[in-house]
Amino acid sequence: MGETAEVLIIGAGASGAVAAKHLSEAGVRVVCLEQGRAVTSDEFYGDKPEWELMSQRLWHPNPNVRGLATDYPIDTSESDVNPLMFAGVGGSTLIYAAHWQRFMPSDLRVRTLDGVADDWPFTYQDLEPFYDFMDEEMGVSGLAGDPAYPPMTPPPLPPMPIGTIGRLAAKGMNDLGWHWWPAPQAIPSRAYRGRSQCVRRGTCMQGCPEQAKASTDLTHWPDAIANGAQLITGARVREITVNAAGLATGAIWIDRDGVEHHQKAEKVIVCANGVGTPRLLMLSGGDRFANGLGNSSGLVGRNLMMHPYAATVGYFDEPLDSWLGPAGQAIHSMQFYETDKSRGFVRGAKWNAMPTGGPLGMRSAYGGAPLEEAWGENLRRSTQKRFGHSFEWGIIAEDLPDPDNRVVLDDTLTDSDGIPSPKIIYRNSENTEKLIAFHLDRQKEAMEACGASSISTTTLMRDCGWHLMGTCRMGNDPETSVLDQWGTSHDVANLHVLDGSTFVTSSGFNPTATICAIALRSVLHMIETRAEQRTAS
Numbered sequence: 446m447g448e449t450a451e452v453l454i455i456g457a458g459a460s461g462a463v464a465a466k467h468l469s470e471a472g473v474r475v476v477c478l479e480q481g482r483a484v485t486s487d488e489f490y491g492d493k494p495e496w497e498l499m500s501q502r503l504w505h506p507n508p509n510v511r512g513l514a515t516d517y518p519i520d521t522s523e524s525d526v527n528p529l530m531f532a533g534v535g536g537s538t539l540i541y542a543a544h545w546q547r548f549m550p551s552d553l554r555v556r557t558l559d560g561v562a563d564d565w566p567f568t569y570q571d572l573e574p575f576y577d578f579m580d581e582e583m584g585v586s587g588l589a590g591d592p593a594y595p596p597m598t599p600p601p602l603p604p605m606p607i608g609t610i611g612r613l614a615a616k617g618m619n620d621l622g623w624h625w626w627p628a629p630q631a632i633p634s635r636a637y638r639g640r641s642q643c644v645r646r647g648t649c650m651q652g653c654p655e656q657a658k659a660s661t662d663l664t665h666w667p668d669a670i671a672n673g674a675q676l677i678t679g680a681r682v683r684e685i686t687v688n689a690a691g692l693a694t695g696a697i698w699i700d701r702d703g704v705e706h707h708q709k710a711e712k713v714i715v716c717a718n719g720v721g722t723p724r725l726l727m728l729s730g731g732d733r734f735a736n737g738l739g740n741s742s743g744l745v746g747r748n749l750m751m752h753p754y755a756a757t758v759g760y761f762d763e764p765l766d767s768w769l770g771p772a773g774q775a776i777h778s779m780q781f782y783e784t785d786k787s788r789g790f791v792r793g794a795k796w797n798a799m800p801t802g803g804p805l806g807m808r809s810a811y812g813g814a815p816l817e818e819a820w821g822e823n824l825r826r827s828t829q830k831r832f833g834h835s836f837e838w839g840i841i842a843e844d845l846p847d848p849d850n851r852v853v854l855d856d857t858l859t860d861s862d863g864i865p866s867p868k869i870i871y872r873n874s875e876n877t878e879k880l881i882a883f884h885l886d887r888q889k890e891a892m893e894a895c896g897a898s899s900i901s902t903t904t905l906m907r908d909c910g911w912h913l914m915g916t917c918r919m920g921n922d923p924e925t926s927v928l929d930q931w932g933t934s935h936d937v938a939n940l941h942v943l944d945g946s947t948f949v950t951s952s953g954f955n956p957t958a959t960i961c962a963i964a965l966r967s968v969l970h971m972i973e974t975r976a977e978q979r980t981a982s
Contacts, residue, residue: 449982450476450675453695453710455682455725457481458536459957460943460964461716462661462669463579467965469672471972476708477669478680478698481515481533486656491648497805504651506531506540507908514701515679517860519720520868526751528720528869528910534678535662537718540650541911542773543631543658544797544955545585547576547962550595551783552952559784559791562846565949566921566930573597575962575969583659583961584637587629593779602634605643609765610836611775614798617895618778628774628797631659631957638664647770647800680706683864685713685729685738685940693738693940694981699862711980712939712971714932716964719749719913719946723852724867726917739917739934744927746853746916748846750951753873754909755840755881757888758801759897760831767800767836774799774839781887782953790879792843794953796888799837804828838888842880843953846915873905881905912956914948932967938979943967 452468454461457479469475490496490504506529508516515532531537550569555562577598589599604627607615611627618625632643640663641655649658656663670676679701686694686707695709715722723737723746730738737745774797782793850871858866885902892900920926923935932947934940943964945956952959971978 449709449711450474450695451710452712452714453478453708454714454716455696456536456716456718456721456944457534457666457676458716458718458944459538459661460960461714462535462665463961463964464714464716464943464968465669465674465676466665466672467968468972469669469674473972475669475674476710477674477676478682478696478708479532479534479676479678480681481531482678483534483662484539484652486652486654489648489652489654491646491651492654496648496651497803500648500651501805504540506650506911514861517864518858518866520855520858520866524869524871525873525905525907526753526871526910527908528751528913529908530718530720530913534666534676535660537911538660538957539652539662541957542649542955543771544773545580545583545587545629545631545958546777546795546954547594547597548952548954548959549593549782552950552954555792555950561791562950563920563925566919569595572959572962572966575966576958578965579958579961583631583664584633584640585629585631586634588627591626593624593626593782600629602637605630605632605634605771607775608769610767610800611798613761613765613895614776614836614838614891617891618780620894621891623778623780623891625776625778628777630771630773632771633657633659643771645770647768647772647802649770649772681860681862681864682725683728683862685715685725687730687733687738687937688981691733691937692979692981693937703862711982712941712978714941714943716944718944719916720852720867720869722942722944722946723916724854727854728865734936739927739936739940741936742924742927744848744918744925747848747851748915748918749850749852749869749871750844750846750912750915750948751871751910752844752912752951753842753877753881754906755842755885756903756906757838757885757892758835758901759892759895760835760899761896762834762898764833765836767833768803769800772800772802773797781884788879788883790876790883792845792876792880792953794840794842794880794884796884797839797841799839801835801837804832838891840881840884840888841953841955842877842884844951845874845876846918846950847874852916912945912951914945914951914956917942917946918949919947920949931970932963939981941967941971
């Protein structure tokens with residue numbers, strides 16, 4: 446820690462792992478600070494009888510519920526949605542569902558096509574080769590030829606089985622003449638690069654005991670460490686330091702004994718997610734950057750997008766084996782993805798057909814029945830009737846950027862080291878509410894076409910903020926963006942951001958594939974232009 450790193454990475458999740466692997470392969474001296482710890486597969490409960498009980502606490506995605514020492518609390522009193530995340534080596538990829546979706550070409554040209562939000566500073570075609578590369582590194586299972594997309598390189602592995610729920614959902618879509626396709630997933634349909642074949646436990650979102658799912662603690666960190674990258678866990682970063690020239694010089698961090706350290710660095714990359722990254726920038730900069738580091742635009746923390754999630758569950762008389770995994774999606778649909786202004790709103794959503802899991806998961810996610818219907822003999826009768834007899838059409842609703850949806854520093858709440866915690870201010874827009882209402886109506890039609898005996902809907906699942914985007918947006922104009930197209934700060938030449946906070950718009954897709962592709966593109970550019978970059982040394 447006394448040596449100066451050529452690159453300091455803050456955060457060991459998806460983008461931090463991609464950066465560490467490829468920088469270290471190029472011979473760059475890398476140090477990564479991660480506030481969480483390394484997790485081993487035997488800590489996951491998916492292969493144990495108490496799985497559902499334990500998953501509701503130790504592996505709950507909401508840090509305010511989980512309450513681990515490695516988490517920081519978040520004030521959500523002014524938010525419609527709870528942000529979800531995990532601190533540790535691999536970050537939230539440990540507990541994500543592993544949907545591995547590319548953005549559509551239209552997602553990067555929203556201003557041009559629909560007159561709202563802004564265009565990205567690069568195109569789908571610019572990003573496509575990096576999507577291909579990440580598909581190989583993550584071991585994506587899928588089927589080429591989806592007519593919703595341009596032609597693309599086939600995934601390295603065949604698709605996962607769509608199962609009974611996928612076939613039933615597909616039949617309803619076929620009867621309506623609507624699009625569907627086997628869903629791409631970062632889960633191996635057969636053994637791949639040292640990872641096991643998926644055994645379809647359906648516990649993906651509480652960790653994979655088989656070490657099958659592509660979490661970056663498995664896919665990237667072993668190579669990064671073998672290449673010489675230094676990974677320091679239990680390292681909570683308090684501040685990014687700067688010198689008199691306004692360049693980043695490293696970071697002050699606190700170990701789990703409460704001891705403060707300064708890791709010096711020539712360049713700093715922040716990969717702390719769409720909440721943690723703006724929090725850290727607002728905590729940094731001192732008198733020279735009174736509004737926070739890299740915040741001359743005033744946009745650090747603003748334009749938070751979290752993909753409000755709605756769903757329709759259909760119940761069927763026949764057994765569907767709807768506890769089988771993967772947990773995320775069997776098939777997807779982009780039938781109503783692109784803008785049709787006759788609907789009264791812009792943009793759209795991806796649908797994903799998902800299993801409904803075990804009996805406790807069904808109760809917690811889709812509860813709300815009167816107590817007398819959800820207790821005792823009635824609970825037993827309801828469980829026997831519904832468990833394994835349902836599936837969900839979920840809606841990933843595109844969330845347009847709004848500067849009033851934002852991350853700020855809380856006035857009173859702190860983490861266990863006394864560092865100010867973030868506060869989320871987030872409300873669904875009228876466009877979002879109209880979009881969700883339209884899609885729920887269409888999903889009811891799809892469930893009826895499948896022959897559902899009854900249907901229930903969730904208009905907004907509060908614990909749905911998996912996708913934390915937009916709070917340090919990219920762009921060509923320093924007055925309307927925080928970073929350039931390579932994730933480099935407009936204000937601080939050796940400060941970079943590579944996580945979902947860079948996003949200009951949210952699309953209607955799970956963002957991890959795009960986060961990783963952008964991180965790879967930016968890191969390879971950093972390596973290519975290494976000799977030309979300004980550093981603190």
